[in-house]
Amino acid sequence: MRLLLLLGLTTCAALAPTNVFDGILSRVALSCSEDLLLMDDLQKITVRTTEHDYIASTSSGDNIVVKEPKFTSVVTSHDVPKKTMNAPSSTFFQKLGVTNSDGQPRPGYSSKLRQCNKFVEIVSRLVLLPTLESRRGVKVLDMGCGKGYLTFALHNHLCEKLGPQSVSSVGVEVRPTLVDDINKIATNLGGNFETLSFAVGEIGNYDEGDTTEDGRVSALIALHACDTATDDAIHQGIKNDVDVIVLSPCCHKEVRRYMENNDIKGDNEHPYKNLLKFGVYRERMAEHLTDAMRGMLLEEAGYNVDIFEFIGGEHTAKNCMITATKKSSSSSAAASSTRGGGMEGTSRIEELRDLARLHGIERLRLADLMGVDLGVGGGTRGDIVRGRMPPK
Ligand SMILES: C[S@@+](CC[C@H](N)C(=O)[O-])C[C@H]1O[C@@H](n2cnc3c(N)ncnc32)[C@H](O)[C@@H]1O
Numbered sequence: 001m002r003l004l005l006l007l008g009l010t011t012c013a014a015l016a017p018t019n020v021f022d023g024i025l026s027r028v029a030l031s032c033s034e035d036l037l038l039m040d041d042l043q044k045i046t047v048r049t050t051e052h053d054y055i056a057s058t059s060s061g062d063n064i065v066v067k068e069p070k071f072t073s074v075v076t077s078h079d080v081p082k083k084t085m086n087a088p089s090s091t092f093f094q095k096l097g098v099t100n101s102d103g104q105p106r107p108g109y110s111s112k113l114r115q116c117n118k119f120v121e122i123v124s125r126l127v128l129l130p131t132l133e134s135r136r137g138v139k140v141l142d143m144g145c146g147k148g149y150l151t152f153a154l155h156n157h158l159c160e161k162l163g164p165q166s167v168s169s170v171g172v173e174v175r176p177t178l179v180d181d182i183n184k185i186a187t188n189l190g191g192n193f194e195t196l197s198f199a200v201g202e203i204g205n206y207d208e209g210d211t212t213e214d215g216r217v218s219a220l221i222a223l224h225a226c227d228t229a230t231d232d233a234i235h236q237g238i239k240n241d242v243d244v245i246v247l248s249p250c251c252h253k254e255v256r257r258y259m260e261n262n263d264i265k266g267d268n269e270h271p272y273k274n275l276l277k278f279g280v281y282r283e284r285m286a287e288h289l290t291d292a293m294r295g296m297l298l299e300e301a302g303y304n305v306d307i308f309e310f311i312g313g314e315h316t317a318k319n320c321m322i323t324a325t326k327k328s329s330s331s332s333a334a335a336s337s338t339r340g341g342g343m344e345g346t347s348r349i350e351e352l353r354d355l356a357r358l359h360g361i362e363r364l365r366l367a368d369l370m371g372v373d374l375g376v377g378g379g380t381r382g383d384i385v386r387g388r389m390p391p392k
Pocket residue numbers: 143144145146147148149150172173174175201202203204222223224225226229232250
């Protein structure tokens with residue numbers, strides 16, 4: 001740990017441009033190194049900064065001697081610009097109006113650029129290895145693709161990694177004028193984008209058809225598909241047995257309505273009454289609950305699920321991401337047989353119902369689409385609350 005700290009400091013120092021910074025860092029680094037010499041029975045430590053090498057040693061007994069600093073020339077060969085998934089100067093970003101002709105983000109587009117590249121990084125991490133192992137092509141569906149920034153970015157990156165002949169992507173969007181515009185951009189760009197297209201349609205009704213060699217979609221993504229459009233997207237993923245589903249949901253209005261209209265606020269017994277009397281917490285709870293319940297339903301459908309913040313909140317307030325990767329058929333069959341198979345009556349679904357009942361949530365679109373009854377009739381919220389309250 002301490003050695004890492006030291007290495008970290010020297011690395012920082014190697015980047016430090018001024019003598020002042022160098023001086024401060026070397027003093028800190030030297031004091032750490034003295035600590036190390038004493039505690040770890042070492043004999044000699046070299047602290048290298050942009051200006052000097054400092055050598056601390058215990059060669060003359062217990063005393064720590066710091067030798068006169070020696071000048072070392074700065075090695076810059078390892079200073080390479082940070083690699084991003086798609087360079088802002090990429091022609092497609094310019095054509096889409098995300099960046100200008102100098103490759104700089106247009107005003108208001110820096111955050112979108114970051115979101116796209118982070119999203120691409122995460123999806124490709126989940127998709128590339130299995131694709132290379134299976135030697136299959138990749139088929140991507142972007143649901144509610146809007147102006148297609150993410151669709152272009154992911155498609156381009158996958159083409160760079162796998163070759164354009166192995167990648168095909170479709171963006172689905174309900175607004176025809178947008179679809180028309182971005183189809184034209186893809187066609188005019190050609191090259192990697194020959195296998196990228198956009199279709200006008202409702203996410204829930206989109207029929208993929210068997211367009212890949214083996215009829216499979218490798219990845220279904222949705223970035224900020226509005227409200228229950230995210231549920232439609234997840235359901236399409238589950239229905240089509242898609243390997244990887246990655247979503248960043250947006251405006252959780254469906255569950256928010258239950259938070260607003262149920263009687264938790266006025267229920268003196270409810271453990272959340274002092275939380276949910278505040279609008280901001282009702283909004284946040286609606287988000288957390290919706291996505292947690294979506295995660296449970298995805299798990300029930302045979303996926304490994306993770307939920308996390310994919311980017312800092314300064315870039316978007318809607319920065320939660322759900323990733324779901326299909327379990328191998330053997331592991332999901334084993335899990336299903338331990339649970340007794342099927343969806344209804346499993347403990348997971350009971351847990352889902354408990355969570356829904358506790359918060360007065362009667363319906364969730366994804367549950368409806370999957371034929372899962374949240375079972376509000378099977379008990380009252382009060383029962384659950386009392387069951388969950390710690391003993392007095
Ligand atoms: C907030 S925008 C996000 C666009 C894009 N994914 C992005 O992040 O840049 C949501 C998009 O989803 C589209 N959309 C919403 N509901 C839809 C549905 N049911 N079917 C297809 N598109 C939908 C909207 O028209 C809008 O363009």
